[in-house]
Amino acid sequence: MTAHGITRRRSAWPLHAGVLAVSAMAAAAYLTAGPHPRVVIFALVTLAPVATFAGALATGRLPDRRPWLTAAVGLVLLSVSMAFWSDWVTAHHLGRAEGRPADLAIASAHLVFLAGTAGVLRKHGANDHAGLLDAALFGVCVAGPIWVWLIAPRLTPAATPLGEMLVLADLAVLAAVLGCLVRIGRRATRARGPIAYLVLTASCTLAAHLTSVATAAHGSTDATTVLLMLAYLTIAAAPLHPAASLVTNPDRPGKEATGEPPLLWMGAALCANPLIAAIQLARGDETANVLLPVGSMLAVPLVLLRLRQMSALRGEAERTLAHHAHHDELTGLHNxxxxxxxxxxxxxxxxxxxxxxxxxxxxxxxxxxxxxxxxxxxxxxxxxxxxxxxxxxxxxxxxxxxxxxxxxxxxxxxxxxxxxxxxxxxxxxxxxxxxxxxxxxxxxxxxxxxxxxxxxxxxxxxxxxxxxxxxxxxxxxxxxxxxxxx
Structure with a gap:
């Protein structure tokens, strides 16, 4: 390990300690405060990542500014939406699939932020397109059972088809992003710190959806709100991590990922959501009708991209073999x-x-x-x-x-x-x-x-x-x- 790597690891510990301390204080303050102070506390937490992203961009700590700016715009839109619809969480609207304007605005803000995050991580995934597509497919397929078994049975009559599509798509995208982040984090060892914070953000957001639906009948949103606050604070920590610059600019190129094409896995990915939807329809579950179109809308393009990538790899391999069959390996001349x-x-x-x-x-x-x-x-x-x-x-x-x-x-x-x-x-x-x-x-x-x-x-x-x-x-x-x- 280089001296530079040792310094970076030691300097990250104050950040970790600070995130833990601020998270504990924010959670304690929220849980002990009255209704109106709670709104203020939650609003301040939602502004934390906007402040850290703006500060890191202003000081030049984040190279390749465009994707970071895109992510920051998504955070600003998310904070504005949360401020405008301040009761979105506390009034049990999160995960209820009601199709309200708040649902559309917050889902759009999520997409902008995730687009920026994808741009931030694109260089780490440049040599692992196959692995990232497989990880995204895994996430999309996991979203189906989560929807069918944990969320759909708890929906109220206020749920609308549009709202169900938004919630399911949000879950699938979050699960897909989480799978991709884990995949990148395993390969990008030097940028693992800030990527780990992104993983925590996606995990807390996904967990907040589940707890919101699970606790809706009990009238308490404390767990959901605390999880969302943790999501905001962990994303706020990502640009402050000493290795944040290595997220967009890896200090060493990654090796091309190799392996056998997972044809069986891709077949299962294509069949999973239709199979679950068929079982639900056979049981007469009216909430099943949204799974097949939304699941297919997300899974099929990923499978097609994977097949296209496999075809490109096969074509490249055939061209390489044809070249080696007629050329000398050392000099490149004809053999x-x-x-x-x-x-x-x-x-x-x-x-x-x-x-x-x-x-x-x-x-x-x-x-x-x-x-x-x-x-x-x-x-x-x-x-x-x-x-x-x-x-x-x-x-x-x-x-x-x-x-x-x-x-x-x-x-x-x-x-x-x-x-x-x-x-x-x-x-x-x-x-x-x-x-x-x-x-x-x-x-x-x-x-x-x-x-x-x-x-x-x-x-x-x-x-x-x-x-x-x-x-x-x-x-x-x-x-x-x-x-x-x-």
Whole structure:
């Protein structure tokens, strides 16, 4: 662990202690206060995240300001809605599915805030789209049983179809966001602190919906109000956390998540809500009619996105396999299989009269083994990649350049000019090559062979001619070096 990481962890403890202390004091003050002071206390708590977000943005502690601003706008709308409809919680309207203007306004504020939160976390999820979609699907599927077994049976005649749709959609979105936050928190270890506060916010909000419906018959909203106050205070703590800047700007890129596609899970996700709705309808439960359209409206697009993502991954994998089937992994040039196929294709065009001449150049590096022996195989790889880059730069648009062995290369040209080609190759390959702090040189023994229109020549014959010419030049180079040494 770096010193920076240790400092950040220690500096977060005062924030944690402060959140606990403020939460305890706010809850105690609310529970012991009279009706009018309670409204003031709750209003002040709803303003806490607005103040902390504004302060963090004003001081520049939060980079990538746009998503944070969006989240702050959602919080402002939420606070204004809570102030305007101050009895929304205390009069048991939360979770009652009445479809009031307050329900629409607060649901809209939630969506704006969640849109900002998604923007804040988008970089952490950039390499884990599949995992996030699976987590969101899990949340949407969990919302169905919560609605059917915990909320729908407790609804009053005041509930409306619009209100039921809003409550169910709010539950599903909250559960989906909670699943995504947990998924991101497991991977984004350095930003886990502020993300944990976001998880607490979603959890407290979800719990408040449940307690509001569960306690409606008893006339007490204390538990619901305290949970909502905790949700506001935990979201207020997120931008104050020392690691808040790492939420939008990870200090290290995450690795692409891999794994088998969960086809069974996606099938279950598509069937879960219709199955629950069918059971409820068979029982004559009138509240079941909202589950199927809302659940499908949220689950089906997520499944379609997951299938699209799987299709994209499959297409990318197929393109990668196709590339590796025809290219050398180290240099990126064509491999032996592709070069051989291109030679056959060029000779067939020559035989049909579509080409006037075919030129083949085989190249073997001189002095490559000493580079490997003296500087290591990594240096040898650097040399091979640089030679490959130079050959590709020399080649024309119709030429095929490949690596067919350890330090053996080939250039296939659909035309003539073998002397010019061999000269340019020897000149370019012989230039110095930087290897770390050193500079090395390698030579090139090149052999060329040509086949003209009307000449009966097959692939093995053409390669054999170029190979013989290459080894003759290599022998000449050895004799020249021996004379120079003598």
């Amino acid at each position: 032996r299989r592709h070069v051989v196929a291109e030679i056959d294709r060029a000779l067939a065009d020559l035989e049909r009269g579509d080409l006037a001449e075919v030129t083949l150049l085989l190249l073997d590096l001189d002095g490559f083994k000493p580079v490997n022996d003296h500087y290591g195989h990594q240096a040898g790889d650097v040399v091979l990649r640089e030679v490959a880059s130079r050959l590709a730069a020399i080649a024309g648009a119709q030429d095929v350049v490949g690596r067919i062995g350890g330090d053996e290369f080939v250039v296939l040209r659909r035309g003539g000019g073998r002397e010019e080609l061999a000269g340019r190759v020897a000149s370019e390959v012989g230039r110095p090559i930087p290897v770390g702090s050193a500079t090395v040189r390698v030579g090139a023994s090149a052999g060329t062979a040509t086949a003209g229109r009307g000449e009966a020549v097959d692939r093995d014959t053409l390669i054999g001619r170029a190979d013989a010419a290459m080894y003759a030049e290599k022998a000449t180079h050895r004799r020249d070096r021996a004379r120079a040494a003598a």
